[in-house]
Amino acid sequence: MKFKINLLIIISFLSLNFCKAQNFATDSLEVVNTFKNIISLCKNVDFSDPKVLEIGTFYKVAPFIIYRGDDKKRAWKDFANYNNEDEKNGVDNVCFKINQTVNQDSSYKILKFQKEKESEGEWNVLQIEYVKKGKTKIAAFAFLKVKNKFGLGDID
Numbered sequence: 001m002k003f004k005i006n007l008l009i010i011i012s013f014l015s016l017n018f019c020k021a022q023n024f025a026t027d028s029l030e031v032v033n034t035f036k037n038i039i040s041l042c043k044n045v046d047f048s049d050p051k052v053l054e055i056g057t058f059y060k061v062a063p064f065i066i067y068r069g070d071d072k073k074r075a076w077k078d079f080a081n082y083n084n085e086d087e088k089n090g091v092d093n094v095c096f097k098i099n100q101t102v103n104q105d106s107s108y109k110i111l112k113f114q115k116e117k118e119s120e121g122e123w124n125v126l127q128i129e130y131v132k133k134g135k136t137k138i139a140a141f142a143f144l145k146v147k148n149k150f151g152l153g154d155i156d
Contacts (some may be wrong), residue, residue: 009124017035020061027150031124031143034150038064042095043103058095065091066144066153076120076144079151097155101139105130111138120144 041061045052051059062082067074068132069086102108109131116123124143129136142154 018044024115027115027124027145031113031126031150034064034143034152035126035141038152039098039103040148041076042098048054055082056092058082058091061095062087062091064151066146066151067093068153077146079146094152101137101155102130102141104126104132107131107144116142124150 004009006122038061041064042058045057059082062080063091065080066076067080067087068090069075069077080091082088082091106132108128110126111129112125112127114125114127116125121144126141126142126143128139130139131137140154142156143150145151
């Protein structure tokens with residue numbers, strides 16, 4: 001009987017570790033895909049799109065950017081609303097930063113993916129290496145899972 005209990009404990013432990021590893025792999029793939037989508041949307045604006053003139057240059061990026069404003073009910077739990085001028089400016093600034101960093105180098109490299117727990121939640125961080133003006137640089141792009149999808153919350 002003791003053997004069966006020990007065997008069940010070992011199997012449970014191994015299953016738990018397997019699930020964690022599987023979640024890590026799934027999350028890393030989803031974060032990378034979100035990252036690639038965001039940098040593409042920032043770089044490849046379709047100026048023939050009437051909404052670009054009507055709403056703004058980077059309106060398509062807003063659903064991928066985490067809200068970080070003063071509204072405590074929404075901060076770190078919602079995505080940017082491009083119809084709000086402050087949030088629009090925030091999204092535009094994110095794209096400007098992306099276009100001045102990683103979008104300067106089409107052969108950027110993803111160096112590392114890691115998870116970090118903070119007060120806002122579990123951050124999923126991509127460390128990216130890129131070259132700008134002949135110098136190698138590194139930036140960290142941090143994502144939170146909100147409403148069942150990943151959004152960019154910070155760039156360091």
